[in-house]
Structures are given as C-alpha cells and as structure tokens.
Amino acid sequence: MIQVKNLRKTFISHVKEPGLKGSLKALFKREIKQKDALKSVNLEIKQGEILGLIGANGAGKTTLVKMLAGIVHPTSGDATVMGYVPWQRSNEYRKQMSLIMGQKNQVWWDLPAMDSFILLKEIYQIPETQYKYNVEFLAETLMVKDHLKTQVRKLSLGERMKVELMAALLHNPKVIFLDEPTIGLDISAQKAVRGFLRQYQKEYKPITILTSHYMEDIKELCPRVVIIKEGEFVYDGALSHIQKMLGDEKVLTVTTDSTTFKLNVPRHDLSKKTQELFEKNTILDLNIHDPSIEDIIESIMRNGVRPS
Amino acid sequence: MRWWRHVMAMELRKIIAYRSDFWITFLGQTAIQLVVARALWQSIFEAQGVKEMQGYTLEMMQLYYLIVPIGMKIITGENFGFMAREIYEGTFTRYLLYPLSVFQYKTFTYMSYSLFYSVQLILLYMLYRVFVGEAPMNVQDVGNLLLGTGLFFLAAFAYVMMGMLIELLALWADNIWSVAVMMRFFTSFLGGAFIPLTFLPEWSQKILVWTPFPYLVSIPARTVMGLTDLEEIAKAILIILVWILVFMELVKLLWKKGEMKYTGVGI
Numbered sequence: 001m002i003q004v005k006n007l008r009k010t011f012i013s014h015v016k017e018p019g020l021k022g023s024l025k026a027l028f029k030r031e032i033k034q035k036d037a038l039k040s041v042n043l044e045i046k047q048g049e050i051l052g053l054i055g056a057n058g059a060g061k062t063t064l065v066k067m068l069a070g071i072v073h074p075t076s077g078d079a080t081v082m083g084y085v086p087w088q089r090s091n092e093y094r095k096q097m098s099l100i101m102g103q104k105n106q107v108w109w110d111l112p113a114m115d116s117f118i119l120l121k122e123i124y125q126i127p128e129t130q131y132k133y134n135v136e137f138l139a140e141t142l143m144v145k146d147h148l149k150t151q152v153r154k155l156s157l158g159e160r161m162k163v164e165l166m167a168a169l170l171h172n173p174k175v176i177f178l179d180e181p182t183i184g185l186d187i188s189a190q191k192a193v194r195g196f197l198r199q200y201q202k203e204y205k206p207i208t209i210l211t212s213h214y215m216e217d218i219k220e221l222c223p224r225v226v227i228i229k230e231g232e233f234v235y236d237g238a239l240s241h242i243q244k245m246l247g248d249e250k251v252l253t254v255t256t257d258s259t260t261f262k263l264n265v266p267r268h269d270l271s272k273k274t275q276e277l278f279e280k281n282t283i284l285d286l287n288i289h290d291p292s293i294e295d296i297i298e299s300i301m302r303n304g305v306r307p308s
Numbered sequence: 309m310r311w312w313r314h315v316m317a318m319e320l321r322k323i324i325a326y327r328s329d330f331w332i333t334f335l336g337q338t339a340i341q342l343v344v345a346r347a348l349w350q351s352i353f354e355a356q357g358v359k360e361m362q363g364y365t366l367e368m369m370q371l372y373y374l375i376v377p378i379g380m381k382i383i384t385g386e387n388f389g390f391m392a393r394e395i396y397e398g399t400f401t402r403y404l405l406y407p408l409s410v411f412q413y414k415t416f417t418y419m420s421y422s423l424f425y426s427v428q429l430i431l432l433y434m435l436y437r438v439f440v441g442e443a444p445m446n447v448q449d450v451g452n453l454l455l456g457t458g459l460f461f462l463a464a465f466a467y468v469m470m471g472m473l474i475e476l477l478a479l480w481a482d483n484i485w486s487v488a489v490m491m492r493f494f495t496s497f498l499g500g501a502f503i504p505l506t507f508l509p510e511w512s513q514k515i516l517v518w519t520p521f522p523y524l525v526s527i528p529a530r531t532v533m534g535l536t537d538l539e540e541i542a543k544a545i546l547i548i549l550v551w552i553l554v555f556m557e558l559v560k561l562l563w564k565k566g567e568m569k570y571t572g573v574g575i
Contacts, residue, residue, distance in 0.1 A: 011571060014482075071401050071572045091407035099405055106402050110325045111318065119318055122311040123406050151325075 002068065002175070002207055004043040007077035009063050011035045037063040039231040040077065047174075048205040052212070052222030052239070056301050059228040061211040062101075065177045068209065069099040081175055081207075095124055098173035102183035106167050109153040113144075113163040116152075117170060124171035131170065138166040141196050158189030165193065169200065178210045182217055194220050215294050227300050234300055242296055251295055252277070255285035264291065264299065311408065312416045319420035338378060338432055345373035362506040367442055368533065369504075374436055375456075375529045376501050378429040382460040383467040383524055384492065385421030391471075392478035392488070398573030411559065415468055422464035426457050433532065449534065456532030459544065463524040466548050467495070469555030470520070476559065479566035500526030520551040 015031040016022050038060045045051050053061045066072040068079060070086035070093065079086060084093035100106070107116040121131045139145040142162040147155055152163065161181065168176070178197070182190040194217060201208060201221070212218055218225060218239065225242070227235040235242065250270055252263040254277060265273045270288070277283060291299070324330050349369045352361075359365060364372065391414060394400040403410040433453055437445045445453075474491050477484045496502055498521035505513060505526045516522050527544045530536045536544075 066401075066572050069405065071404050072570065073568045089404065094405060094407035097405075099401070101401070106405075108318070108322070110322050115318060115321065119311070119314045122314045123408060 001047055002043065002045040002079070002081050002209075004041060004064075004068070004079045005077055006040045006042065007038055007064070007067065007079055008036070008040045008075045009038045009060075009067065009072065010075045011037050011063075036231050038067075038074075041228075041231075041233050043226065043233070043236070045207055045209070047207055049224065050201055050208040050210065050222050052210050052218040052225040053228060054211075054218060054225055054297055054301075055228035059301075060231040061228055062179055064228070065099070065179050065209060065211060068175075069097060069177050070094070071099070095171065096174045097177070098168040098171070098175070099177040100164060100168045100179065100181055102161065102180035106164055107152050107160075109151075111151065112149045113152055113155075113166065114148045116163075116167055117148075120167055120170050126171050130172070134170050134172065135166070138169060141199060142166060143192065158185050158192075161185060161189065161193060162196075165196065172204060174206050176206045176208045178208065178212075180212055181210070182212060182214055190214065190216065197221055215297070219293065227297060229301055239293065242293055249291060251289055251291045253285075253287040253289070254281070254283060256281045256283060262295070264295075312412070315413060315416045316420035316423065319417055320424060323421070323424050334428060335432075338374070338428075341377045342370070342374050346370050349373070362504060363535075364504060364506070371436070371441075371533055372504060372529060375429065375433065375532050376525060378425055378432065379460050379463075379525055379529050380496065380501050382422045382425040382429065382457075383464045383495075384471075385418045385425075385464070385468075391475040392484050395475070395478040395570065396573070398571075400570070401572045404570075411472065411563070414472070415465070418468045418471070419461075419464060422461055426461055429457055429460070429532075430454070452534040453532050455541065456528045456530075459523070459528035459531055459541070462545065462548055463528055466520055466552045466555065467524060469552055469559055470495075472559045473555060473562060476562045476566050479569045495521060495524055498522075499524040500529065518547070520548060523548040523551075 011034070013033050013035065014026075015033045016026045037058075041060075041064065053064065055061045063072065067074050068081055068086050070089045073087045081093065082096065084090055086093065086097075107113050117131075117135060120126075126134070135148075139148060142165060144159055144162045144166070147159050147163065152160060155163065165181065181197070182193050185193065197208075197210075198221060200206075208221075210217065210222060223239060224237065225235065225239050226233050248267050249264045250267055252265055252273070254261055254263065263273070274286070274288075277286070323333075349366060353359070353366050353369075361369075391400070394402075400410075403413055406413065430453060434445065437443075437449070470491065471488075474484060474488050477487060481487075498516060498519065499505075500522065505516065505522055508516070523544045527536060527540070531541060
C-alpha cells in the first residue's frame with residue numbers, strides 16, 4: 001500500500017538573463033528561482049491497483065514518482081510504500097520496487113542486455129530458477145528473445161524499451177513506477193508494451209503508478225487516474241467517472257474555409273450557438289459530439305476544473 | 309558469484325568490447341608516450357652533458373616513463389568524470405535504485421579499470437625488460453614489480469575516494485570540470501608523473517611526504533624499479549591508508565548533505 005500525506009517538493013534553480021551581459025552578471029551574482037513542483041498532495045493506493053498520473057510537462061508527475069521511488073527527498077510531508085519510507089532507501093524496499101523511466105537507460109549500452117540481466121540477478125539476489133523463468137517469460141511476452149545477445153546500442157528504440165522493461169521486472173517487484181514507458185515508440189511497439197503491462201499486472205498484481213502523455217496508455221491500463229496541474233491534484237478518481245464532469249456540455253468541431261476549431265457548448269445553448277456560427281462563418285463541416293476523455297482532461301488541465 | 313565480481317567482470321567486458329580501441333589503449337598510447345619521453349630526456353641529458361640527474365640515468369628515466377603513464381591509468385582509470393556527468397544527466401538514478409551501496413558499486417567500477425591497467429603494467433614492463441632493457445629480470449625484479457603494482461592498486465583506491473569528493477560537488481555546482489582538471493594536474497605534478505619528485509626542492513619534498521600525492525605515483529613507480537626499501541614501503545602503506553580513511557569519511561559526509569540536492573533531472 002502507498003500512503004502519501006501532505007507531500008511537498010520545492011526545487012531551487014538559477015536564472016540567467018540572456019546575452020553576454022547576462023552571462024557576465026551571472027559570474028558575480030545569480031538570481032535564484034523557486035519552483036513548487038508538488039504542493040502538499042495526498043494519495044492512497046492499494047496493493048494490486050494501477051494508477052494513471054496525468055498532467056502537462058512540469059506538472060509534477062515525475063517528481064512524485066521519483067519521491068516514491070526514493071530518488072528525491074521531499075521538502076516536507078510523509079510517504080510510506082509498503083510500510084517503508086522511500087527516501088530512506090532501505091535495501092528491503094529497493095528489492096521490491098522498480099522504476100522505469102522511458103527516457104533514461106537502466107541497461108548498459110555497450111553490452112548485450114543479457115549481460116546486464118546477469119548482473120541484476122546478482123544485485124537483486126534472484127534465485128536461479130526464478131531468474132530463468134522470468135527471462136523466458138518476459139522475453140517471450142515482449143517478443144525480444146532474438147535481441148538479448150545484441151549490443152543494446154544496436155537495438156531499435158522499441159526493442160531497447162522492451163529490454164529496459166525486462167531489466168526492471170526481473171526481480172518481480174511489488175511496486176512499479178512507470179514514467180512514460182511508451183515515449184517515442186511507434187504505435188505497434190506502444191501496443192505491445194501496453195499488452196505486456198496488462199498481462200504482467202494480471203499475473204503479479206503489483207502496485208503500479210503510470211505516467212504518460214499518451215491517453216491510450218491511460219485508457220487501456222488505468223481504471224483510476226490522478227490529474228496534476230501545477231503541483232496540485234485536480235482530480236483523483238475513476239477514469240469512467242471523468243466524462244460525467246462535463247456531462248452537460250457538447251463539443252462542436254467546426255471547420256470553416258480558413259480554420260478548424262473546437263467549442264465546448266452547454267447543451268441548452270446548442271441550437272443558439274450553432275445558428276450563430278452559421279451566420280458569422282462559412283461552415284464547411286460541423287460535428288457535434290460528447291466530449292472525449294482527452295477533451296475533458298485537456299479542459300481540466302487548461303482550466304483547472306474541479307470535480308463537483 | 310558475488311555482485312561486485314560481476315560488476316568488475318562487466319566493466320572488463322566493456323573495456324574489451326571495442327577491439328581497435330582496446331589495442332590502441334593497450335599498446336599504442338604507451339609506445340607513443342615512451343618514445344616522446346625518451347627523445348625529450350635524451351636531449352636534456354645531452355644538453356647538460358651528464359650521465360645522471362637527481363639519481364636517474366637515461367635508462368632509468370626511460371623505465372620511469374614507461375611505468376608512470378600506465379601507473380597514472382591504474383590510479384585514474386578511465387571513468388573519472390563519469391559520476392559527475394551521471395549526476396548532471398540523471399542517470400545516477402540507476403545506482404540509487406539498486407539494493408546496495410552506490411559508493412561500493414562505483415568503487416568496484418573504477419577498480420576494475422585499475423585491475424585491467426595493473427595487468428597491462430605487469431605485461432608491458434616484463435616485455436620491455438626482456439626485449440629493450442639492459443639487464444634481464446631476476447626474482448627480485450619480479451617481486452618489486454608485483455609489490456609496486458600492488459601499491460599502485462592501493463593508490464587507485466585512494467584516488468577513487470579523492471575523485472568521488474570532487475565528483476559529488478556536481479550536486480551543488482553546475483560544472484565541476486575545472487576542479488577535476490586541477491585535481492588531475494596536482495596529482496600528476498605532486499605525485500611525480502611529470503618529473504620524478506627528486507627534481508623538486510628538498511623543502512617541498514619534506515612537506516609532500518605527509519600528503520597522499522607521492523604515494524599515488526612516485527613511490528609505487530620507484531618500488532617497481534627497486535628504488536625503495538621496506539621501511540619506505542611500510543610508511544607509504546600506512547600514510548595512504550590514513551588518507552583513504554579520511555577521504556572515505558569526507559565522502560560519507562558530503563553525500564549525506566548532497567543527496568538532498570539530487571533531482572534526477574527534470575520535474
């Protein structure tokens with residue numbers, strides 16, 4: 001179980017004015033800027049649950065994941081993961097946890113993935129039989145059996161991500177943090193990774209936190225989502241309930257002779273608004289539909305709408 | 309097999325992963341350095357019109373410059389600066405996730421390079437003595453070679469700790485490259501890698517005895533050449549061990565403060 005209470009993180013960075021003058025000035029005096037990456041958030045996740053973290057770039061998703069993985073210390077607040085304080089980094093906790101970051105490499109580039117796996121087997125003290133079974137199972141499911149003896153740097157992005165996943169799951173973690181695991185992958189590789197994660201979740205039932213910019217990842221894998229905006233949770237609940245948040249609105253996708261745009265219109269204003277549009281524009285196409293999850297999340301992230 | 313043996317084995321595999329790079333590192337660099345040093349010191353000896361300078365003949369000087377560059381590689385490895393870069397790029401996160409000490413892991417990584425270059429020193433020194441040297445090797449020479457290489461290996465451990473102190477500054481500073489270059493320069497100069505320490509003024513040699521520098525390069529190199537006695541070696545081991553303990557404590561202290569600053573890059 002994961003419990004987070006009033007967790008806050010403030011980052012300090014230096015600001016430099018552009019140009020040579022700014023560079024010279026920075027040699028003697030640097031301006032400090034504070035950024036609240038997370039503003040006192042609370043969260044509870046049960047064993048076996050998979051939670052989707054959604055938010056714009058810099059919203060604080062990765063910071064939360066890093067804190068729960070024990071990489072970053074919080075500015076204030078508490079968190080426990082299966083009873084362990086993550087940033088104390090006890091070996092017992094780290095043996096049961098895994099963090100997969102889509103843009104960072106965990107396996108060694110200059111060597112075949114199999115060499116990295118052998119080292120990980122020793123580091124995590126994985127029994128021989130479990131190790132053999134896991135390599136077989138993961139390689140089979142992810143369809144990378146033929147690539148395990150090839151130097152990692154020579155693999156495609158999708159193949160690399162798959163061996164990264166293998167490396168992260170060899171020790172059967174009970175808690176998995178997936179930070180944009182499908183970033184940069186083509187559609188078929190994304191599908192394969194999603195399919196694998198679904199199967200893995202079903203078989204081992206770990207606590208999983210997934211951050212992704214791809215709504216398909218969230219829709220397929222996460223029954224529950226948390227939406228973060230500027231370090232604050234603006235929604236925490238079932239993905240299926242999210243559509244009810246804008247239930248009294250319709251989305252108009254309008255194509256004129258010069259542009260295409262979307263409008264969120266209250267149901268009772270629909271005919272009036274449509275008439276206005278036809279009067280003021282040369283309409284080539286008009287589509288009226290219920291808001292999609294993507295539309296609603298975008299609206300929440302843009303306007304910070306809170307659930308009623 | 310324990311994890312640290314796997315770490316070392318894996319680093320060794322990385323060294324030999326690229327064939328041409330391996331042979332250039334193993335033979336090419338040393339040969340070039342040796343030829344340059346020979347040419348330089350020959351002209352100095354000829355210009356001075358002497359057969360010996362500060363206790364070194366031209367032959368001894370050539371031997372010294374065969375040992376020292378490889379000795380420097382034993383102590384500095386090839387990984388220096390990597391940890392700071394990993395901190396800047398966020399790939400340092402990998403080691404924080406493993407259920408083991410990050411510093412133990414990094415130490416074994418560095419030391420695997422030291423092990424590789426120790427083997428290189430033993431092989432190249434023996435080849436030199438057999439094919440180029442004035443006198444063939446005897447049992448005592450082999451003993452000196454192994455003892456000196458052992459001292460280089462111990463010095464490598466001290467240097468790893470010193471290096472970590474510098475690299476951890478990356479948690480505070482945006483760029484530690486200049487500090488790292490300074491450390492390398494001071495180690496080379498005060499350790500005797502540029503010129504043997506007997507060329508320095510006597511007062512500075514008396515001060516240097518209490519610093520870790522002579523025990524990083526000069527004493528191990530002189531031991532390989534059979535120019536040190538047991539008392540000097542014992543004193544060297546004792547002093548370098550004290551420095552290792554001091555550096556280890558400082559690394560612990562610095563990490564305790566610095567880990568709060570680690571961001572893993574990105575919000």
